[in-house]
Amino acid sequence: MKCAMMFLVLTLVVLMAEPGEGFFWHHIGHALDAAKRVHGMLSGEELEAMKAQEAQEAMKVQEAMEQRVFQQENDFA
Structure with missing residues (x-):
């Protein structure tokens, strides 16, 4: 299954x-x-441990996306 x-x-x-x-x-x-x-x-x-890990991963992904956007803006400037 x-x-x-x-x-x-x-x-x-x-x-x-x-x-x-x-x-x-x-x-x-x-x-x-x-x-x-x-x-x-x-x-x-446990659900709480999963939620905490998901929150950390989401923050890492968000930071990576922001860094990528910042880098792209600097490349075009």
């Missing part, structure tokens, strides 16, 4: 990817995060 769920999640990630993005590893990272969440739900991992 876990394999079937992983297959469906990865299939959705591939189908939803837009050709212009080109961030293959970015999508793979999201698929792996989803797989970790599914595993955590199935194994009974």
Whole structure:
């Protein structure tokens, strides 16, 4: 059952990817995060720990996006 769920999640990630993005590893990272969440739900991992980790990951992603935008603005200036 876990394999079937992983297959469906990865299939959705591939189908939803837009050709212009080109961030293959970015999508793979999201698929792996989803797989970790599914595993955590199935194994009974605590919800609070998952929320704290998600918040940290979201902050890292946000900082990376802001840095990328800042770098692009400086490149064009």
